Each structure stands twice: as C-alpha cells, then as structure tokens.
Amino acid sequence: MGHGGGGALSGELTRHLFTPAYGNETLGGLGDSAVLPLPGARLAFSTDSFVVRPLFFPGGSIGDLAVNGTVNDLAMSGARAAYLSCAFILEEGVGLPVVGRIADAIGAAAAAAGVVIATGDTKVVEAGHGDGVYVNTSGIGLVPDGVDIRPQRAVPGDVVIVSGPIGLHGIAIMSVREGLEFGVEVESDTAPLGSLVEAMLAVTRDVHVLRDPTRGGLGTALNEIAAASGTGVALVERHVPVPEAVAGACGFLGLDPLYVANEGRLVAFVPRTEADAVLAAMRAHPLGTGAAVIGECVAEHPGMVVSRTGLGGTRVIDLPLGEQLPRIC
Amino acid sequence: MGHGGGGALSGELTRHLFTPAYGNETLGGLGDSAVLPLPGARLAFSTDSFVVRPLFFPGGSIGDLAVNGTVNDLAMSGARAAYLSCAFILEEGVGLPVVGRIADAIGAAAAAAGVVIATGDTKVVEAGHGDGVYVNTSGIGLVPDGVDIRPQRAVPGDVVIVSGPIGLHGIAIMSVREGLEFGVEVESDTAPLGSLVEAMLAVTRDVHVLRDPTRGGLGTALNEIAAASGTGVALVERHVPVPEAVAGACGFLGLDPLYVANEGRLVAFVPRTEADAVLAAMRAHPLGTGAAVIGECVAEHPGMVVSRTGLGGTRVIDLPLGEQLPRIC
Numbered sequence: 001m002g003h004g005g006g007g008a009l010s011g012e013l014t015r016h017l018f019t020p021a022y023g024n025e026t027l028g029g030l031g032d033s034a035v036l037p038l039p040g041a042r043l044a045f046s047t048d049s050f051v052v053r054p055l056f057f058p059g060g061s062i063g064d065l066a067v068n069g070t071v072n073d074l075a076m077s078g079a080r081a082a083y084l085s086c087a088f089i090l091e092e093g094v095g096l097p098v099v100g101r102i103a104d105a106i107g108a109a110a111a112a113a114g115v116v117i118a119t120g121d122t123k124v125v126e127a128g129h130g131d132g133v134y135v136n137t138s139g140i141g142l143v144p145d146g147v148d149i150r151p152q153r154a155v156p157g158d159v160v161i162v163s164g165p166i167g168l169h170g171i172a173i174m175s176v177r178e179g180l181e182f183g184v185e186v187e188s189d190t191a192p193l194g195s196l197v198e199a200m201l202a203v204t205r206d207v208h209v210l211r212d213p214t215r216g217g218l219g220t221a222l223n224e225i226a227a228a229s230g231t232g233v234a235l236v237e238r239h240v241p242v243p244e245a246v247a248g249a250c251g252f253l254g255l256d257p258l259y260v261a262n263e264g265r266l267v268a269f270v271p272r273t274e275a276d277a278v279l280a281a282m283r284a285h286p287l288g289t290g291a292a293v294i295g296e297c298v299a300e301h302p303g304m305v306v307s308r309t310g311l312g313g314t315r316v317i318d319l320p321l322g323e324q325l326p327r328i329c
Numbered sequence: 330m331g332h333g334g335g336g337a338l339s340g341e342l343t344r345h346l347f348t349p350a351y352g353n354e355t356l357g358g359l360g361d362s363a364v365l366p367l368p369g370a371r372l373a374f375s376t377d378s379f380v381v382r383p384l385f386f387p388g389g390s391i392g393d394l395a396v397n398g399t400v401n402d403l404a405m406s407g408a409r410a411a412y413l414s415c416a417f418i419l420e421e422g423v424g425l426p427v428v429g430r431i432a433d434a435i436g437a438a439a440a441a442a443g444v445v446i447a448t449g450d451t452k453v454v455e456a457g458h459g460d461g462v463y464v465n466t467s468g469i470g471l472v473p474d475g476v477d478i479r480p481q482r483a484v485p486g487d488v489v490i491v492s493g494p495i496g497l498h499g500i501a502i503m504s505v506r507e508g509l510e511f512g513v514e515v516e517s518d519t520a521p522l523g524s525l526v527e528a529m530l531a532v533t534r535d536v537h538v539l540r541d542p543t544r545g546g547l548g549t550a551l552n553e554i555a556a557a558s559g560t561g562v563a564l565v566e567r568h569v570p571v572p573e574a575v576a577g578a579c580g581f582l583g584l585d586p587l588y589v590a591n592e593g594r595l596v597a598f599v600p601r602t603e604a605d606a607v608l609a610a611m612r613a614h615p616l617g618t619g620a621a622v623i624g625e626c627v628a629e630h631p632g633m634v635v636s637r638t639g640l641g642g643t644r645v646i647d648l649p650l651g652e653q654l655p656r657i658c
Contacts, residue, residue, distance in 0.1 A: 001421050001453050001455065002453075003419065003451065010451060013425075013428075013451060014451070017425065017428060017429050017432055018415075018432050018449055018451075021429070021432035021433045021435060022415070022432070022435065022436045022439060022446035022449075023436055034412070034447035034448040036412055036447055036469075041370065043469070045412055045448050046414070046448050047416045047448055047449065047465065047467055048416065049416045049417075049418050049450055049452045049465060050452075051418060051452045051454050082365070083363070083365055083374055085374060085375070085376035086347075086351070086376070087377065087378045087467075089378050089380060089418070089463060092330050096342075096346065099346060100346055100350070103346055103347050103351070104350050106351065107350040110351060118363040118365055119374050119375050119376055120347055120351075120376065121376050121377045122332065122339060122343070123379075123380045123656075124330050124331075124332050125460060125463075125656065126330065126655070126656075128457060129458075129459065129460040130458065130459065131454060131458040134418060134463075136378060136416050136465040136467075138414045138416075138465075138467030140365075140372070140374060140469060326455070327452075327455075
C-alpha cells in the first residue's frame with residue numbers, strides 16, 4: 001500500500017521503474033503535469049486516477065476530486081485547463097444511481113472550473129475486483145507565454161506561500177471513514193485552483209514553483225520541491241495555518257497535519273521582490289483568503305526541509321515512506 | 330458486466346448518463362477520440378482504461394494494449410499520436426517484477442509507435458479491490474489540415490475496407506483464459522496503426538470514417554457507424570477475412586467472429602473513387618497486407634448493417650446487448 005501513498009516509496013517506483021522503462025526527457029521533469037511543445041503552443045498534460053473511499057464525503061465526492069485534481073495539476077504548471085478526459089472502472093453491481101450522482105458531480109465541477117469533458121471510457125470488472133467506482137481523468141491546457149513553473153526553479157531567497165489552512169480534506173475523509181466526530185464537521189477543501197493561479201500570474205509571470213499538496217500533504221510537497229531544486233526550505237511551523245478542528249483531530253489520531261492531504265490548496269515559491277504583491281492578490285481571491293507566508297528558500301541544508309519550531313529549536317521535515325491515510329484521493 | 334462490453338448497454342450508459350451529465354458539444358461526437366481546437370492546431374484527445382485478463386497473453390500484454398489502444402483511437406481521427414499519459418491502479422500485493430514487465434512493454438510499445446509517455450500516476454488499492462494491474466492511458470496528437478474523419482461522414486457509395494483478418498485478439502485471450510487449445514496458437518494482433526493511417530492519408534485526405542473494431546468487434550463498429558451516419562451498410566460476409574483458427578475456435582465456442590475483439594485492425598469508409606488506391610496503399614503496408622473490401626454503404630436500410638450471406642440470403646447484423654468476452658482489453 002505504501003507505494004501508492006505519494007511518499008518516498010511512490011517516488012522510488014516512479015524513478016526506478018517507470019521512468020527508465022519509458023526512457024524520455026519529458027517524463028524526467030516529474031512535475032504535476034508535463035509541459036509539451038506543439039506547433040504554436042505549449043500544452044500542459046496531466047493524468048490522475050481517483051480511488052477515494054468513501055465515494056461521497058463532507059464537502060464533495062470522487063467526482064469533484066476527479067475534476068479538481070486534474071484541473072489543479074494543470075494549474076500547477078500555470079496552465080488553464082481546457083479539456084478533460086474521464087474514464088470509469090466500475091465494479092459489477094454498483095448502482096447506476098451512484099454512477100449518475102458521480103457523473104453529475106463531474107459535470108457540475110467541470111462547469112465550475114470552466115473545463116470541457118471531451119472524451120471518455122467505461123470498463124466494468126467483476127464484483128470483488130474493484131470498489132464501486134474508480135475514475136481517471138486526464139487534462140490538457142495551454143501554458144501562457146513567459147510562464148515557466150516547475151519544482152526545479154526554487155532558489156534561495158524565494159518566499160514560500162500557502163494559499164490557506166491545511167489538512168481539511170484528509171481529516172474530512174478520515175472522519176467519515178472511521179465514524180469519528182470532532183465536535184464540528186470538517187469539510188473537504190476540494191476546489192479548482194485555475195482562477196487563483198491566474199490571479200497570481202496577473203501580478204507576475206515569474207512564479208517559480210506551484211504545487212498542490214494532495215497525497216502526502218504539505219510536508220511531502222515541500223520535500224519534493226527541495227529535492228528537485230537542490231534548495232533548502234526553512235519552514236516557520238507556527239505560521240502554517242492549521243484549523244483548530246484539524247489540529248484537534250490530528251492530536252487525537254496521532255497524525256501530523258503537515259502530512260495530511262489537501263485538495264484545494266497550493267504552495268507557491270515566488271521571488272522575494274514579488275512576494276507581497278502575490279500574497280495580496282491571493283488574499284483578494286475567494287480561494288486564497290487564508291494565504292500566509294510560511295517560510296523561505298535558503299542556501300543552507302540543500303535539498304532538505306527544516307522547520308523552526310515554536311520553542312526556537314529546529315526539526316527536519318522528512319519525506320514520509322508510505323502514507324498516513326490510504327485512498328485519500 | 331454488460332455495461333462494460335462496448336455494445337448497446339455501453340452506448341446507453343454513455344448517451345443517457347454521461348453525456349447529459351457533462352453537457353457539451355465536444356463529447357457529442359462520440360468518436361474514438363475527440364478533435365479539439367486549440368490556437369494554431371487541431372488536437373485529437375482520447376482515453377482508455379485497460380482491465381484485460383490475463384495481464385500477459387500470446388502476442389502481447391496489457392502494456393502493449395494500453396499504448397496501442399490509445400495510439401489507435403487517435404489514429405481513427407487521422408491523428409498521429411504525440412504524447413501519452415499512463416496511470417496505474419495497482420492491487421496491494423502485486424509483484425513489482427510484474428509491474429516492471431508491464432512498464433517495459435509500455436516503453437517498448439511507445440517507442441515502436443513513436444509516441445512519448447509524458448506524464449503518469451500510480452494508485453494502490455487494498456487486496457481484493459483490484460485485479461493485479463489496471464492501466465489507463467490518455468493520448469494527444471495532431472490532426473493534419475484537411476482531414477475530417479468521423480463516423481457521421483459515412484455516405485451511400487462509400488466502400489468499406491477492413492485492414493486484415495479479424496478475431497485474433499479475442500480468441501488469443503480466450504484461449505489462455507480458458508486453457509483451450511485450437512491446434513495452432515492464436516496470437517493477438519495488437520499493433521499501432523498510426524503509420525498505416527498515414528499511408529492511407531497520403532493517397533487521399535478524404536477518408537470518411539476510420540474505426541478500430543476492439544470490444545464488440547467488427548459487427549459493433551459497423552453498427553455504430555451506421556447509426557451515427559444514418560447510412561445503411563451492406564456487408565458481404567464471405568469477403569470478411571476470418572483466419573481458419575479463429576473460425577474453428579468460434580465454432581467450438583459458439584461465438585460469431587464478427588463480434589470478437591481486434592486490437593490491430595481498422596475498418597475504413599472511403600469514397601468509391603479513392604477505394605482502389607487506398608486499398609493498394611494498405612496492402613503495401615506491413616499492417617495492411619490482408620486488407621479487403623468487405624462491403625459498401627447503401628441508401629437502403631438506413632442506420633442498419635445487413636449482411637449478404639454465402640447462400641444469397643440476408644441477415645441483420647445487430648448491435649450486441651452486452652459482451653461475448655468480458656475484460657478483453
């Protein structure tokens with residue numbers, strides 16, 4: 001199960017097995033989406049399969065995740081999603097009303113994100129060889145001229161901004177899956193981030209890195225960026241916005257909010273000179289009202305994420321080996 | 330299970346559930362891939378999930394199907410595949426050597442088809458919620474200027490050509506799955522059809538329809554084209570190339586070769602004036618040596634496929650309700 005968790009084991013599978021097998025430069029970038037040259041345009045192209053349990057949860061469904069997840073992967077290249085594909089693997093016996101509710105959620109989420117479902121596929125497998133509904137979406141979008149956003153571009157001096165409070169999606173899933181109550185209902189943050197990214201790029205095209213910290217959470221995303229760029233990331237842990245309900249649930253469950261999944265948040269690495277303006281633009285957008293500076297890139301500890309703790313000490317934020325919560329997306 | 334078989338039930342699911350839910354014109358075309366406008370280019374975009382059992386079979390593997398299937402869906406729009414995504418859903422406990430063999434097959438098939446694996450994803454589900462390995466590929470390619478290939482373009486007078494003998498993939502899968510022996514080993518015909526389509530388009534850009542008759546076989550493909558265009562298709566059944574081994578196996582199993590899956594064949598509808606030249610170009614290509622004219626479009630029985638049998642009678646070739654062989658691709 002750990003190989004599917006988005007942590008170190010997932011990375012090994014990709015680096016040591018898939019990348020050599022497919023042998024090409026494009027895949028080597030390992031961003032959330034590939035940026036591809038075509039005559040007259042640069043395309044972003046991304047794919048994700050969704051296996052979340054349960055199919056419906058507070059704040060959304062597998063249908064919302066399937067649209068928003070791929071829209072967001074494209075947005076992390078600076079691209080506005082144009083077209084999505086949508087492929088179902090249905091388990092024999094799943095009710096058509098369930099499939100219908102998911103398709104309706106996909107349609108509504110696509111409309112909200114301004115993306116067109118262009119093509120699809122449906123396969124059915126025998127009972128016991130699936131889990132109700134699995135969905136794959138792939139997406140394509142155009143990358144604006146002058147935009148070059150990828151993990152390798154983080155450099156010392158960059159300011160690290162998160163777009164809002166973290167951990168809501170993971171805790172929302174966990175609460176329904178385990179039947180836990182935390183006083184207040186925690187809702188998933190699933191949302192399409194394309195227009196937030198557009199608002200940021202209207203300030204400056206020189207955004208260095210964007211990442212949506214889904215599986216593996218913020219801690220994993222920061223580690224991947226530090227490793228890809230060879231830059232150190234200094235995190236000010238007390239500046240990371242953690243909702244009270246998430247902090248409480250994490251304490252109860254023995255989880256670290258830094259590794260809990262998000263579905264409607266992004267982390268941005270921007271040049272210091274642009275940071276204030278980008279932060280202001282984010283806060284003016286409905287999906288960025290809780291944006292906060294949470295750290296910076298440093299020349300020290302290259303490739304590592306180090307947190308300054310509340311007490312003035314430091315701790316290394318590692319890449320998790322597997323996953324805290326399986327099948328979160 | 331029938332809803333995944335590519336027959337009438339699959340069509341109902343798409344028409345009555347998915348298309349209304351996603352509500353857009355692009356999806357309404359319902360070809361093997363969508364043709365999408367982007368500044369300066371027309372893109373083809375297609376997706377397919379592969380759930381074939383077993384993962385390895387005579388003539389190929391799920392990896393070959395995953396590449397060739399999507400390359401071929403793009404080719405059926407006249408597009409040369411440029412980039413593929415590749416997403417795995419792995420069942421907990423599947424051996425990494427198995428995943429490695431599949432990834433190697435994907436890499437080799439991509440190289441053979443001249444397509445780049447640009448982006449990917451891996452999810453892992455618990456044992457009992459998958460079946461070893463499921464693979465989704467999505468692909469994008471460019472449609473040449475002046476090419477407009479889609480099922481709606483079939484018109485009375487078109488000549489119907491199949492690129493080679495039918496039924497090999499389905500019988501190859503069936504033979505290993507059921508442990509049957511038919512004297513000679515039947516191998517899957519899985520192959521990338523992009524270069525064959527290029528050779529055809531070098532003769533004329535006015536190819537009306539292309540379809541790779543996979544799930545549901547040639548009979549289903551012809552029915553879909555007849556229904557989409559409102560044209561009658563008159564099939565000369567004795568001209569359909571059925572290998573002896575396929576005919577024998579079908580007799581033994583009680584199957585109709587017209588509904589058995591293919592993975593490296595196409596059916597083309599071309600204007601009568603171009604038919605001889607297109608057929609010659611196909612026969613000169615390694616994947617089209619067995620090409621044959623199998624019928625024509627007629628003004629009679631609009632939307633229906635009618636076969637002239639060996640004895641001079643006629644029979645209606647219906648759209649099958651579900652599927653003869655589940656999980657064939």
